[in-house]
Amino acid sequence: MLLSLALIFLCGTALGELCGKLRLPRLVGMVAAGILIGPYGLCLLDPSVLSLSADLRRMALIIILTRAGLSLDLADLRRVGRPAVLMCFVPACCEIGGMLLLAPPLLHLSLPEAAVLGAVIAAVSPAVVVPKMLRLMDEGLGVKKGVPQLILAGASVDDVFVIVLFACFTGLLAGGGFDAAGLLRIPTSLLLGAAAGWLCGEPIARFFGKTGWNPTMKALLLLSVSFLLVSAEDVIPAHSAVGFSGLIAVMCMALALHRRSAEEAAQIAGQYARLWNGAETVLFVLVGAAVNIGYARRAGLAMLLLIAGVLVFRMGGVWLCLVRTGLSMRERLFCMIAYTPKATVQAAIGAVPLSMGLACGETVLTAAVIAILFTAPLGAIGMELTAPKLLKK
Numbered sequence: 001m002l003l004s005l006a007l008i009f010l011c012g013t014a015l016g017e018l019c020g021k022l023r024l025p026r027l028v029g030m031v032a033a034g035i036l037i038g039p040y041g042l043c044l045l046d047p048s049v050l051s052l053s054a055d056l057r058r059m060a061l062i063i064i065l066t067r068a069g070l071s072l073d074l075a076d077l078r079r080v081g082r083p084a085v086l087m088c089f090v091p092a093c094c095e096i097g098g099m100l101l102l103a104p105p106l107l108h109l110s111l112p113e114a115a116v117l118g119a120v121i122a123a124v125s126p127a128v129v130v131p132k133m134l135r136l137m138d139e140g141l142g143v144k145k146g147v148p149q150l151i152l153a154g155a156s157v158d159d160v161f162v163i164v165l166f167a168c169f170t171g172l173l174a175g176g177g178f179d180a181a182g183l184l185r186i187p188t189s190l191l192l193g194a195a196a197g198w199l200c201g202e203p204i205a206r207f208f209g210k211t212g213w214n215p216t217m218k219a220l221l222l223l224s225v226s227f228l229l230v231s232a233e234d235v236i237p238a239h240s241a242v243g244f245s246g247l248i249a250v251m252c253m254a255l256a257l258h259r260r261s262a263e264e265a266a267q268i269a270g271q272y273a274r275l276w277n278g279a280e281t282v283l284f285v286l287v288g289a290a291v292n293i294g295y296a297r298r299a300g301l302a303m304l305l306l307i308a309g310v311l312v313f314r315m316g317g318v319w320l321c322l323v324r325t326g327l328s329m330r331e332r333l334f335c336m337i338a339y340t341p342k343a344t345v346q347a348a349i350g351a352v353p354l355s356m357g358l359a360c361g362e363t364v365l366t367a368a369v370i371a372i373l374f375t376a377p378l379g380a381i382g383m384e385l386t387a388p389k390l391l392k393k
Helices: 002-021 026-037 047-051 053-071 074-080 082-087 090-107 111-121 126-139 147-174 185-210 215-235 246-260 262-289 293-321 329-338 344-349 361-390
Strands: none
Touching: 002 026, 002 047, 002 262, 026 262, 026 344, 026 361, 047 053, 047 262, 053 147, 053 215, 053 246, 053 262, 053 344, 082 090, 082 147, 082 293, 090 111, 090 147, 090 293, 111 147, 111 293, 111 344, 111 361, 126 147, 126 329, 126 361, 147 185, 147 246, 147 329, 147 344, 185 215, 185 246, 185 262, 215 246, 215 262, 246 262, 262 344, 262 361, 293 329, 293 361, 329 361, 344 361
């Protein structure tokens, strides 16, 4: 196992840095490293490391959503107004709708399976988008019209929305189909998860305000409570009409902490960023390692057409969100380009259907990896080239 971990970090970091030198997202190199050293490549990884992949993906989701909650100011959504709220869910819904139309004929999936695939593909990537938006804000590009702020706020909640839909769709598909009782799990999962997270977040925020703990200790406590909340989700039977989303609880707990003290939340978010620096290499390399190269080669063209098609639906959804706003045509076009990259969430949940034994598991995983390799460089390069031309300084 130690040799495998060494290969994951060395190869993932080396190819990631190479992509960085080529002005491509580093995560593309990490996925490529996983494909190279994985069981369908050179077969250099110990099976015991691959068996930990599911737990590592779950931990990655917890880190992603906690960072989003600690960094997201709800006042930003109110300031930007209606477009920011719409950007949280309309583009994702349009993309999932496009998947329901295109996936059955192209990949021969059922509608429930297409819904699961749509929920995996529909999330925008904070790993690609957030650093670019922060840089635009530093450079003053689009700031007067609130373009970077709009994309930052919308992208943060977009990921949460899609992850919740994914959990609901996979749970319903694993239970044998969509039924009325199962559909009740969606609103109850959201409401109970949000309530539990807020009830945990408020006392933790008060405790942090009174204690002299350093940010590292606070981050460890928050991470431990997050593990408990996500584990509580497993207690509820799969066929129950009442659901509970541990991931939503984690997000709301972090939001409660940010509401109490934005400065303290920023310090803890810094500790989570350090955790993510190591976790992302393991996550993306293991996702690449799980890809069946033979299957990807056979289905590659159809999946590329599918991903390109649903991106059109997504960009149409962004356009709808920006109707009757003060943004110019150029600024709207930039928002559409900025909302295309996919990476982090796809890596975290792409292999979950396969680990659950769902018939569409291999298809979903392969599509997730192809989406990362296709859209992450395309979106990053698109934002880099178009920002100076489409946004005003």
